Amino acid sequence: MTELTDLTVAEIRDGFRAGDFSAREVAEGFNANVAAAKALNAFIVETPEKALEAADAADRAKAAGEALGALAGVPIGMKDLFCTQGVQTTAASHMLEGFVPTYESTVSGKLWAAGAGMLGKLNLDQFAMGSSNETSYYGNVISPWRRNDGGNAALAPGGSSGGSSSAISARLCPAATGTDTGGSIRQPAAFTGISGIKPTYGRCSRWGIVAFASSLDQAGPMARTVRDNAILLEVMSGFDPKDSTSLDLPVPQWEANLSSDLKGKTVGIPKEYRPDGLNAEISAMWDRGIEWLKDAGANVVEVSLPHTKYALPTYYIIAPAEASSNLARYDGVRYGQRDLPDGAGLQDMYAATRAAGFGPEVKRRIMIGTYVLSAGFYDAYYTQAQKVRALIARDFELAFEKCDLLLTPTAPSASFALGEKQADPLAMYLNDVFTVPASLAGLPAMAVPGGLDAAGLPIGLQIIGKALDEQTVLNASLAIEERAGFSARPDKWW
């Protein structure tokens, strides 16, 4: 018999409804996997009792013949950036250690209302700032994947949603939430051989998500299949009056409309995404992806996004600027840690609290943001970046006059060893080179696994769609998923 913890979200949902197994059996299976995987450090807080509570409620509802939620019987992991009522929420920082929200984020609340259960709060890069999950105050998350060279080098699960990606690929949960500011869903998904979608900016409410860069932050699902992502995204999306940038639009039936038939669709291949020196295996995977989409019936054309090379520097002005503003709230007064040296006044308390509560990468970004927003430099840095951002968005608009979606690599390499890039912030930032442009333009984008590289590590492809056209993004991803037939999984060593 198949292990229950090997099932997808759709299989758990349908099997539970068909009476093949109880929700409690599923929750117990995943709870056991979580408890046995401490070596991955994917969770900051485990909540097996929450998973069982939701499972028992689902079993009772089913026995009583009541209507079942879309995710009844499905336990999931929750990135520790979503405020969860009564359960510590830290954003992987020391600053918020011990913070127990008295309210529930909109997105997590929608998932629980749909019947999902919480296996725990997943580790991440501190305040979602990082691409390797090495900035968490609660320690590095380890990828379950290892190179096939016989070495035991601990590899990065990607970031910032590294706890989510590690846990899903290790079968600690069938799906999890992620958040994506510049690639934090897509790059970790690519590193661990799973899928994840960042929807159009405004689809998912940001209310109750610890803020990093508000004009970029978007929640989205991560799971092993495209269908599972569609199922979760339908539950997570929807208008929320508590988020002023929430889109007041109906939520499409993405799962019901899944179709890998791409006849009549035109795929754009942005030539600027193939710079000299692009990793040969990434480049070859991209070519394979082009063939797969042609096989699914799509036309393929080359397009140009001329401002692509400016996307990363634009991002590293705008995101730190917004972060410096958002993180000003951590002052040691209202929540979180306080550091009050003997005889300190209020200003000294602020500075001591923030020195002790933030990690080095968070401080670095706050200070960069403070500098680019400071008097005399605002126009040269911030206003200029906002103008270049407009040009980057216009590049996409012009490209979408010739095509319906874009196919690109997700990350410039497969996963790397922990510690390998930590010393050089700029080298780390380059991980997001293919994911940041779509974030700056607010477009839906999805990572889907394509295969393994020579070292036995997953590499993936990215589909970028027009604003609000998640359906085409999901459908093209499904076409790739069906043709890639990606079934590799990490050998259990943890």
Add this chain to the structure above:
Amino acid sequence: MSIDLQTVKKIASLSRISVTDAEAEAMVPELNNILGWVEQLGEVDVTGVQPMTAVIPNHQRLRDDVVTDGNVRDKVLANAPQAEHGFFAVPKVIE
């Protein structure tokens, strides 16, 4: 333009983050590296381009001016490092 130790200390002070001299010195090359790299944006011709303020066209909503929240003082204070008599408590500001 490059920033010096004094500038780093000034940014730290504006950011309300206390730094030791050694920390500030270590940040000088780090921040200069990053700022030197983002300065390439200066070469982009942005003549006539409006700065982007919203990625997806959306309009600001109005709602009726009614109370929709409140009476949750204890919840608001629940995570305060120090709360007294229904208030947040901070070090004395005025002698």
